[in-house]
Amino acid sequence: MSSDLxxxxxxxxxxxxxxxxxxxxxxxxxxxxxxxxxxxxxxAAYTMGLPxxxxxxxxxxxxxxxxxxxxxxxxxxxxxxxAALSSAVSAGMWFLITERVLVGWFEKRWQRIAGGALAVLxxxxxxxxxxxxxxxxxxxxxxxxxxxxxxxLIVRWCDEPDAPGANKLLIMVAYLCGLGYANHMAGMLVLPxxxxxxxxxxxxxITNWKLLVTCVAVGILGATPFATQPIxxxxxPPINEGDPTACRDGLRLDCTLSKGTYEAFMYNFNxxxxxxxxxxxxxxxxxxxxxxxxxxxxxxxxxxxxxxxPGLQGSLAAIFLLLGILGGWVHYRRDPRSFAFFxxxxxxxxxxxxxxxxxxxxxxxxxxxxxxxxxxxxDRDYFYLWSFSAWSVWAALGLVYVxxxxxxxxxxxxxxxxxxxxxxxxxxxxxxxxxxxxxxFIPLVANWTSASRAGQTDTxxxxxxxxxxxxxxxxxxxxxxxxxxxxxxxxxxLGIRKDVTVANTSLLNTEWYTRQMIRREVFDYxxxxxxxxxRGQQWTKPxxxxxxxxxxxxxxxxxxxxxxxxxxxxxxxxVADIQPQVLQRADILVLRMILDNDTRAIxxxxxxxNLPQQLGLGDYVVMQGHTRKLRPRRIQPTxxxxxxxxxxxxxxxxxxxxxxxxxxxxSLANRTPWTDMPSIGIPGLVVNTGIITGEAxxxxxxxxxxxxxxxxxxxxxxxxxxxxxxxxLPGPDTPRPGNDAxxxxxxxxxxxxxx
Numbered sequence: 001m002s003s004d005l006x007x008x009x010x011x012x013x014x015x016x017x018x019x020x021x022x023x024x025x026x027x028x029x030x031x032x033x034x035x036x037x038x039x040x041x042x043x044a045a046y047t048m049g050l051p052x053x054x055x056x057x058x059x060x061x062x063x064x065x066x067x068x069x070x071x072x073x074x075x076x077x078x079x080x081x082x083a084a085l086s087s088a089v090s091a092g093m094w095f096l097i098t099e100r101v102l103v104g105w106f107e108k109r110w111q112r113i114a115g116g117a118l119a120v121l122x123x124x125x126x127x128x129x130x131x132x133x134x135x136x137x138x139x140x141x142x143x144x145x146x147x148x149x150x151x152x153l154i155v156r157w158c159d160e161p162d163a164p165g166a167n168k169l170l171i172m173v174a175y176l177c178g179l180g181y182a183n184h185m186a187g188m189l190v191l192p193x194x195x196x197x198x199x200x201x202x203x204x205x206i207t208n209w210k211l212l213v214t215c216v217a218v219g220i221l222g223a224t225p226f227a228t229q230p231i232x233x234x235x236x237p238p239i240n241e242g243d244p245t246a247c248r249d250g251l252r253l254d255c256t257l258s259k260g261t262y263e264a265f266m267y268n269f270n271x272x273x274x275x276x277x278x279x280x281x282x283x284x285x286x287x288x289x290x291x292x293x294x295x296x297x298x299x300x301x302x303x304x305x306x307x308x309x310p311g312l313q314g315s316l317a318a319i320f321l322l323l324g325i326l327g328g329w330v331h332y333r334r335d336p337r338s339f340a341f342f343x344x345x346x347x348x349x350x351x352x353x354x355x356x357x358x359x360x361x362x363x364x365x366x367x368x369x370x371x372x373x374x375x376x377x378x379d380r381d382y383f384y385l386w387s388f389s390a391w392s393v394w395a396a397l398g399l400v401y402v403x404x405x406x407x408x409x410x411x412x413x414x415x416x417x418x419x420x421x422x423x424x425x426x427x428x429x430x431x432x433x434x435x436x437x438x439x440x441f442i443p444l445v446a447n448w449t450s451a452s453r454a455g456q457t458d459t460x461x462x463x464x465x466x467x468x469x470x471x472x473x474x475x476x477x478x479x480x481x482x483x484x485x486x487x488x489x490x491x492x493x494l495g496i497r498k499d500v501t502v503a504n505t506s507l508l509n510t511e512w513y514t515r516q517m518i519r520r521e522v523f524d525y526x527x528x529x530x531x532x533x534x535r536g537q538q539w540t541k542p543x544x545x546x547x548x549x550x551x552x553x554x555x556x557x558x559x560x561x562x563x564x565x566x567x568x569x570x571x572x573x574x575v576a577d578i579q580p581q582v583l584q585r586a587d588i589l590v591l592r593m594i595l596d597n598d599t600r601a602i603x604x605x606x607x608x609x610n611l612p613q614q615l616g617l618g619d620y621v622v623m624q625g626h627t628r629k630l631r632p633r634r635i636q637p638t639x640x641x642x643x644x645x646x647x648x649x650x651x652x653x654x655x656x657x658x659x660x661x662x663x664x665x666x667s668l669a670n671r672t673p674w675t676d677m678p679s680i681g682i683p684g685l686v687v688n689t690g691i692i693t694g695e696a697x698x699x700x701x702x703x704x705x706x707x708x709x710x711x712x713x714x715x716x717x718x719x720x721x722x723x724x725x726x727x728x729l730p731g732p733d734t735p736r737p738g739n740d741a742x743x744x745x746x747x748x749x750x751x752x753x754x755x
Contacts, residue, residue, distance in 0.1 A: 007103045009096050013113045017120040018092030024124065025084035030135035030453035032076050032460045035482050035679040036378060038137045039459070039489035040239070042067075042079050046493050048232060049239030053271045057225035058182035059139040075493050076460075079136045086145040087133035090389060091120045093148035097155050097342065098393050101335045102400065115400045118440045122320075122399075123392025125443040126300035128381045130451035131675075139184045140385050146180035147386055150190045151345060154197055155338045161202040167211050170198075174215035178222025186386060192348050197341035226269070230261050236519060238492050242268035243512035248551055273510060276358075283360045283374065292362040293354050296381035297321065300388050302446035305675040306721055316442060320395050323439075327397030346394065349387040357383055363678045378678040399439060407433035450675045458671055461663035462626075462682055463490040466605065467497035469625030469658055472525035472539040474601040475501045475546050475593055476627065482682050483607040497530070498523035501546040501600070503593065505611070508586035514554040517547040517589075533657035540599045547589065548596040560584050569616060571595055573633040576616030587615060594630065603627035606685060622649040625658035626689055642696040650696040659693055659709060662686075669715035683720050687713050 033039045037051070044051040045063025066082045067075045095116035102112040123129060133141055150173045157169040173194060180187020198205050205211065233240055234247035234256060244267070246260030255261060267273075277283070284292075294317075301316040302309065328346065332339045360374045407425030410432045415424050425433070463486035470476045478484045484504045490496045501520060507513035522542055527535055547554070561583045569576040571594050590611075594602055604612050605627055612621045612628060621628040622641050629651070635641060641649040659665075664686050674680050690713035697706035717725050 007100070010099055010109065010113055010116070011096070014092040014095040014099075014116065017095045017117055018088045021091040021120060021124045022084055022088035025088060025130075025133050026081075028130070028134045028448070028452035028454050029077065029084060030080050030456055031074070032457040033486060033489050034135045034137060034453065034456070034459050035486075035676060035682065036137060037481065037485065038135055039463070039485035039487075040481075041136060041138055042076055043485075043488045043492045044239045044241075045079055046075050047237050047239055049237035050229060050233060050241050050244070051239065053242045053268045053273060054185075055226075055229050055242060055244070055268060056139045056183055057228050058179060059142055059184075061225055061228070062142070063136070076489075080134065083133050083136040083141040086141040087124065087129060087389075090141075090145045090148035091124045093145075093152045094119045094123050094390070094393050096152050097338070098396050100155055100159075100338055101331050101393075101397060103335070105334045111400075114437075115396055118399055118437065119392045119396035121440045121444065122395050123389045125447055125451070126388045126392065127303040127443065127447045127451050128296065128300060128385050129389045130443075130447055131303075131453070132382055132385055134451070134453045137382065140186070140382050143180060143184045143186040144386055144389055146176050146183065146187055147190055148389075150176045150180075150194075151342070151390075154190065154194050154341045158197055158201050158337045158341055161198075161205070167205075167208075170194075170205075170211065171214055171218055175218040175222045178219035179225075180222070181219075182223045182225040189348055189353070189386065190345060192352070193341050193343075193345035196344040200340040201337065226265075229268070230256055230265055236516075238516075239488060240512065240516055241507075242273070243515060244268040248515070279356055279358045281358075283358050286355065288361055288366070288373075289354050289357075289359055290351075292359060292365050292380070293350065293384060293387070295362060295365050296379070296384055297388065299381060301443050303450035303675055305450060305673065305677065316446075319439065320391075323398035323402070324391050324394040325398070326401055327394030327399075330397050330401045331394060342393065346387075346390060349384075349390055353384065353387060359383075379676065396440070399437065403430075403433050403436050406436055409433075449672050452672065456667070456671050458664055458667040458683070459486050460490060460494070461667045462686060463487050464494075464496055465658075465662040465664050465686075466626045467491070467500050468531045468661065469627045470497070470500045470603045471601040471629070472527075472530065472534055473499050473501075473522070473542055473599065474603050474629075475503055475597065476603045476605060477590055477608055477611070478502060478504045478605045479608050479611070480504075480506060482679050483605050483685075497525075499525040503546065503590065505584070505586035505590065505608070508589045509559065509584055511555050514547065514549075514557075514589065515551055518545055518549055518551065518554060520545050531658060531661050533654055533661070542597070542599050546593055546597060546600060549592070554589075557585050557588060561588065574617070574620055574630075575634075576620070578614075578616045581614065587611075591615065602630040604630070606689065607681070618648065622651045623647060623689075623692065624651045624654050625662075626685060642699050644692055644695050644699065647692050650692060652693070652696045652700055655689075655693045656697065656705065656709075659690065665690065665712045665716055669712070669719050671719060674720050680720065683716060684722070687716050687720070687722065687725065690716070 033042055040051050041059070041063070043049065045060050046067045048060060048064050051060070063079050063082060066078045069078055072078045072081055098119040099112045099116040102115045106112050124133075153169045153173050157166055160166060173190070177187050177191055230245040231251060233243050233245040234251035236250075244261070244265040245256065246258050246264060247255040298313050298317040301320050302313050304310065304313045328343065331342065357380075359380055360376050361369065363376050363379045365375075366373070404425060407429035408423055409429075411426035411429030412423045413426050415422050466483070467476070467487060467490055476487070478487065484502060487502050491498045491500070491502070499522075501517070503517065504513070508517070522545065524541065525539055527539075563578060563580050563583055565580060567578045569578055569591055574594070603624070604621060606623070612618050612630070617630060619634050620631050622631055622635060628648075635649050637643075642652050644650050668683050668686060674683060690709050694706040694709040694713065697703075697709065714726065
C-alpha cells in the first residue's frame with residue numbers, strides 16, 4: 001500500500017525495538033513459577049490439561065509447544081518465554097502504529113522512528129505489562145499480541161480500504177479474533193473499534209455479503225481449538241477443570257457426541273460455576289470501578305507497593321495521563337484515518353472494559369473502607385494490561401508533541417509548503433529539547449525492582465516445602481489458589497511428591513473435582529528424594545484413591561447441609577462433636593476421606609485456618625511444618641508434643657527437621673520486596689511457621705536452636721517489610737513476648753464458607 005510521503009513501514013526498526021524489549025524481559029525473566037494462576041497455567045500447558053473455565057484451549061496448545069522446546073533449562077522458563085515473546089512482538093506493533101501516525105507530521109524517518117521507540121519504551125516498562133511479560137501468569141500477553149497485530153492490520157486497512165488486497169486484511173483480523181477468543185474473550189476486543197473504522201472509512205462494505213460470510217467463517221475456524229476440550233477432558237488429564245465431557249471412563253464417540261457433553265461443554269464455556277451477575281447488576285459504583293482503573297494506572301509508572309511515595313506516584317500518573325490525552329488529540333488532528341480505529345479502540349480498552357468487567361472494589365483500593373465493601377480477592381490490574389500497553393501509543397505521541405513544542409521555542413525556521421507556512425524546529429532545537437524524552441525512561445528505572453522477577457524461586461520453594469510437610473501417601477487439605485496451584489506445579493511439572501493427594505476445599509464443592517479425586521492414581525513415594533525426616537521408616541502404599549466413592553455417589557452429594565443440632569463424627573478413637581453450622585459439600589467430603597483412609601495421614605494446610613476446629617477436630621491435630629496432622633486419638637501432654645498458645649500442639653522434632661530442609665526461607669530472604677499484597681500471606685505463612693517452631697523449641701528448652709530459626713525468620717521478615725513483626729521478634733536469649741507477633745503476620749485468608 002502507498003500513502004503519505006510514499007510511506008513504507010519501518011519493519012526493521014520495529015524488529016530491533018521488539019528485540020531489545022525481548023532482551024529486557026530475558027534479563028528480568030522469572031526462572032520459576034509465581035503466585036496466583038501462574039502455576040495452574042504452566043502445569044495445564046505442560047500436561048495438556050484444562051485450566052479453570054472456560055479453559056483457554058489455544059493457550060494450552062501453544063503453551064504445550066513452548067514447554068517442550070529446548071529454549072530454556074526448565075518448563076516454567078520456556079512458558080515464561082512465551083509471555084516475553086508475546087509482549088515483545090506487541091511492542092513492535094505499537095511501534096509501527098505510532099510511526100504511522102507520525103507520517104503526516106514528520107518528513108524525516110528518524111523522527112518517526114524516535115516516536116515509535118518512545119511508545120515501545122513506555123509501554124514495555126509499564127508495571128503490569130512488564131511484570132506479566134516475565135512470568136506467564138495467565139493468557140493475557142498472548143491476548144495482547146493478537147490484539148496488537150490485529151490493530152496494526154486494521155490501521156493499514158484504514159490507509160487504503162479500496163486498495164487491492166485490502167479485504168484480505170479484514171479476513172486476517174477476523175481469523176485472529178477467533179483464534180484470540182480461543183485464548184481469552186479479550187481476543188474480541190478489537191472488533192467494536194474495527195466495526196466503527198469500517199463504517200467510517202468504507203460503509204459500503206456492509207453490503208459485501210461474501211466478505212462478511214468469509215469473515216464469520218474464518219472467525220469460527222479460529223475458535224476451533226475449543227473442540228479439543230471435550231476430547232482432552234475424556235482422557236482425564238491431571239488438571240481437568242470443568243471436565244467438559246459426559247465421558248467418565250475414557251474417550252468414546254457415543255458419549256463425546258452426546259447431549260451430556262454439549263451441556264457440560266456449554267456450562268464450562270459460559271463459566272457457569274462462577275455465576276457472575278449480568279453487567280446491568282453493578283458489583284460496585286461505576287465511579288469506584290473507574291477509580292480502580294486509575295489506581296492501577298498509577299502503578300504503571302512507579303509501583304510503590306509500600307506506599308512510601310504516593311505524591312511522586314500520583315504526579316507521574318498525572319503526567320502520563322495528560323501525555324496520553326494530548327497524544328489522542330494529536331492523533332485525531334494529524335491522522336484521522338487511523339484514529340477512526342484507534343480512538344474507538346482506546347475507548348473500548350478503558351471505559352468500555354471497565355463497564356464490562358464490572359468488578360467489585362479492588363483488593364488494594366480505598367483501604368479506608370475496609371470490610372464495609374465487597375472486594376475482589378486480588379488486584380485485577382492484569383485485566384487492564386491491554387489498556388496500559390496501548391496507552392503507550394498516545395503517551396508517545398503526546399511526548400513527541402511536547403518535544404516539538406520545546407524545540408520550536410529553542411530554535412525555529414520558517415518553512416513554506418504550498419500556500420501554507422510553518423515554524424519548524426531547527427536541528428539545534430531538536431537536540432536541545434531532547435532531554436524531555438527522558439520522561440519515557442521513568443517506568444524503566446522506577447519499575448525495575450518491582451517488575452523484575454529474576455532469580456525468584458520462592459513460590460515453587462514454598463510448594464515443595466508444603467508437600468514435604470506431608471507424610472508419604474498423605475492427604476493435604478488446602479483452601480485456595482495460592483496454597484494449591486503451586487502444589488499442582490510442583491507435582492505435575494517438577495514431579496515432586498506426587499504421592500501426596502491434594503484436596504482443595506474450594507474445588508471439592510464442584511462435581512468435576514470430586515471425580516478427579518476418585519480417579520486419581522496412587523503414585524509411588526520416592527524416599528531418596530523425599531525429606532530426611534521421613535527416611536528410615538516403612539510407608540505402606542494405599543491400594544486405592546483417597547476418596548472411595550462412585551461417581552454417582554459423589555454427584556449426588558448436596559452443595560451444603562445445615563446442621564441444626566450438634567452432630568457426632570467418629571472414626572476409631574477420634575470423636576468429634578460438630579456444632580450447629582452450615583457444612584459445605586467440601587466439609588462432608590473431608591470427613592468422608594477421614595473415614596475412608598486408615599493408612600493415609602490426613603494433613604490440613606495451615607492456610608486452612610480453623611477448619612479442623614470447625615469440624616470438631618481441634619484436639620486431634622498437631623502442627624508439622626506447614627501443616628497440621630490429624631492424630632488417631634486425642635492429643636495428651638504425655639505424647640511428647642509442645643503446646644504453644646494460639647497455635648495448639650506442635651511436633652517439635654518433626655517441625656525442626658522439616659524446617660532445616662525448607663527451601664523457601666532462603667529464597668524469600670534473597671528476593672526483592674513483595675509487591676502483591678493480597679498474596680503476602682504465603683511468605684507470612686513461612687514466617688509464622690518459623691516463629692511457632694522457634695517458640696516451641698524455646699518452650700522445650702532448646703534456646704540455641706530456637707535462635708537459629710528466629711534469625712532465618714528475621715531475614716524473611718526484613719525482606720517482606722513485616723515491620724511490627726520485626727519489632728517483636730526475640731533476639732538471642734530473649735524470651736518471646738507472648739502471642740502478639742503471630743497476630744501481626746498476614747496469613748492467607750480461608751475460602752468463604754457460605755453456601
